[in-house]
Amino acid sequence: MFMRLLLAMPLLFMPNMLHLSPETGIPGLNLANIIFIVVAMAVLMGGQRYRPLxxxxxxxxxxxxxxxxxxxxxxxxxxxxxxxxxxxxxxxxxxxxxxxxxxxxxxxxxxxxxxxxxxxxxxxxxxxxxxxxxxxxxxxxxxxxxxxxxxxxxxxxxxxxxxxxxxxxxxxxxxxxxxxxxxxxxxxxxxxxxxxxxxxxxxxxxxxxxxxxxxxxxxxxxxxxxxxxxxxxxxxxxxxxxxxxxxxxxxxxxxxxxxxDRVGEQxxxxxxxxxxxxxxxxxxxxxxxxxxxxxxxxxxxxxxxxxxxxxxxxxxxxxxxxxxxxxxxxxxxxxxxxxxxxxxxxxxxxxxxxxxxxxxxxxxxxxxxxxxxxxxxxxxxxxxxxxxxxxxxxxxxxxxxxxxxxxxxMPGAAAATHAQPMAARIGSRFPLAARIAPGRYGSRDQGHGT
Known part of the structure; x- marks a missing residue:
């Protein structure tokens, strides 16, 4: 939530520079610029979460x-x-x-x-x-x-x-x-x-x-x-x-x-x-x-x-x-x-x-x-x-x-299946194999059925 509020601040300040961004005494930088620089530094140092997709x-x-x-x-x-x-x-x-x-x-x-x-x-x-x-x-x-x-x-x-x-x-x-x-x-x-x-x-x-x-x-x-x-x-x-x-x-x-004009020309x-x-x-x-x-x-x-x-x-x-x-x-x-x-x-x-x-x-x-x-x-x-x-x-x-x-x-089931071990994927595709060898091709609950 804090980072979201921080990201919102430049959005507010940039169009309102004249109202909300008095000069700071630093040549070429007003308050809106400095706020954005702070936000940029926070994002860049935020670690894995703030890496682009x-x-x-x-x-x-x-x-x-x-x-x-x-x-x-x-x-x-x-x-x-x-x-x-x-x-x-x-x-x-x-x-x-x-x-x-x-x-x-x-x-x-x-x-x-x-x-x-x-x-x-x-x-x-x-x-x-x-x-x-x-x-x-x-x-x-x-x-x-x-x-x-x-x-x-x-x-x-x-x-x-x-x-x-x-x-x-x-x-x-x-x-x-x-x-x-x-x-x-x-x-x-x-x-x-x-x-x-x-x-x-x-x-x-x-x-x-x-x-x-x-x-x-x-x-x-x-x-x-x-x-x-x-x-x-x-x-x-x-x-x-x-x-x-x-x-x-x-x-x-x-x-x-x-x-x-006076003579009617456009x-x-x-x-x-x-x-x-x-x-x-x-x-x-x-x-x-x-x-x-x-x-x-x-x-x-x-x-x-x-x-x-x-x-x-x-x-x-x-x-x-x-x-x-x-x-x-x-x-x-x-x-x-x-x-x-x-x-x-x-x-x-x-x-x-x-x-x-x-x-x-x-x-x-x-x-x-x-x-x-x-x-x-x-x-x-x-x-x-x-x-x-x-x-x-x-x-x-x-x-x-x-x-x-x-x-x-992205297909969630396909992604989850891809992440499963080969034996578990075989068990999910061939239920009979899971029933025969539940410990190898599936969970024991899956092997017993319901």
């Missing part, structure tokens, strides 16, 4: 490849444009640190019940973060859209982090939807999941993040199609008139994607158009630097290609990796996403039809991975610890959970 994790190789590419990118940055080495090391540390949660939680050492409880706790933390965004939205009012009045929940103190908050909520929404759809007999958890869906949906609206609206709709559509095609069509038809019931600020925000809004210009600059940057400009150098270079956006972020992890780490960095990232999807699909294939809980978790996880991939198209929160740390923990917990499921599904 499989020696090599399903995404260990792609993560190691990505780490190697990032370190190479760091070396390129130091060689071509040396700056503040401590700042660059802190930046690299943040990129490498949070995915380590996968390695810790895949060897959490919990049984099926304990692993399930940690997954549920992780989702509760996500729902509480959503409630904070809803509270901000109510304080601001769901009226006309205002750029500076967007909810960001625990992920920032102003509207500038609203898109990251939206990605976080859209990322965990599919897990709640999957449980609401597939938990037929577990009424309490189904109602709790429906409540989680509502919280996540309203939180996403409060962020006014258009990419998060799209991610949430895609996740819902895919799960509905998987559950019941007819149901998916019915809900899609009902959603058309329901759009008019959304808060005016939400529909206004979506409508801003295209605007009319143009993309400034936010959308700026991304296309920055992405074009990123491609030209890569053209001039085929191996990349180096980690943490995009902002210094982008002004050379798009002067009006000097010092801006790439607003897409894919263009950022291409510009900073070259094609190798982009391929490493895409390979990691592919392996994550394969892991989710393997979970789904291993689930028996009667296990509603495992089916919901496996399908929800696949959609979580897709949501993460989509959430980094229009932004770059992939290495943001507050947004992504619990995703990596979820990956480890899911691998451990389904490893336990596979272990439990």
């Amino acid at each position: 499989q020696p090599v994790g399903r995404i260990t190789v792609p993560l190691m490849l990505l780490f190697a590419v990032l370190v190479l990118g760091f070396a390129i940055a130091q060689a071509t444009m040396p700056r503040d080495t401590v700042e660059d090391l802190t930046y690299l540390k943040n990129m490498l640190f949070f995915p380590l949660m996968y390695f810790v939680y895949r060897r959490c050492g919990q049984d099926t019940k304990g692993t399930r409880q940690l997954i549920i706790f992780l989702m509760i933390v996500a729902a509480v973060a959503g409630i904070e965004a809803i509270k901000e939205g109510l304080d601001y009012g769901f009226g006309n859209y205002n750029e500076s009045r967007r909810a960001s929940g625990p992920f920032g103190e102003d509207y500038t982090t609203a898109n990251r908050a939206g990605v976080f909520y859209a990322m965990f929404l599919p897990m709640f939807i999957a449980m609401a759809l597939f938990f037929r007999k577990q009424k309490f958890w189904r109602l709790a999941a429906i409540g989680g869906c509502l919280i996540m949906a309203v939180a996403i609206m409060a962020t006014y993040s258009r990419q998060s609206y799209l991610i949430a709709l895609v996740g819902l559509a895919l799960l509905l199609v998987r559950r019941n095609v007819v149901l998916a069509v019915v809900i899609a038809v009902l959603m058309v008139p329901a759009i008019g019931m959304l808060p005016e600020g939400v529909t206004e925000r979506v409508a801003e994607t295209e605007q009319q 143009h993309l809004d400034t936010s959308t158009a700026s991304r296309f210009e920055i992405w074009d600059g990123a491609i030209r940057m890569w053209g001039d630097h085929p191996v990349g400009v180096g980690v943490n150098r995009f902002k210094q270079y982008i002004g050379n290609y798009v002067p009006r956006y000097a010092g801006y972020d790439a607003h897409s992890i894919y263009f950022l990796m291409l510009a900073e780490c070259g094609p190798l960095g982009l391929l490493a990232l895409l390979y990691l996403f592919w392996r994550l999807l394969r892991m989710g699909m393997e979970f789904t294939r291993s689930v028996p039809g009667s296990d509603a809980e495992a089916k919901a978790l496996s399908l929800g996880f696949i959609l979580v991975v897709i949501s993460v991939g989509m959430g980094n198209v229009y932004g770059s929160p992939f290495f943001e610890g507050s947004v992504m740390a619990n995703f990596w923990a979820l990956c480890g917990l899911m691998e451990h959970y389904f490893g336990l499921k596979r272990k439990a599904a």
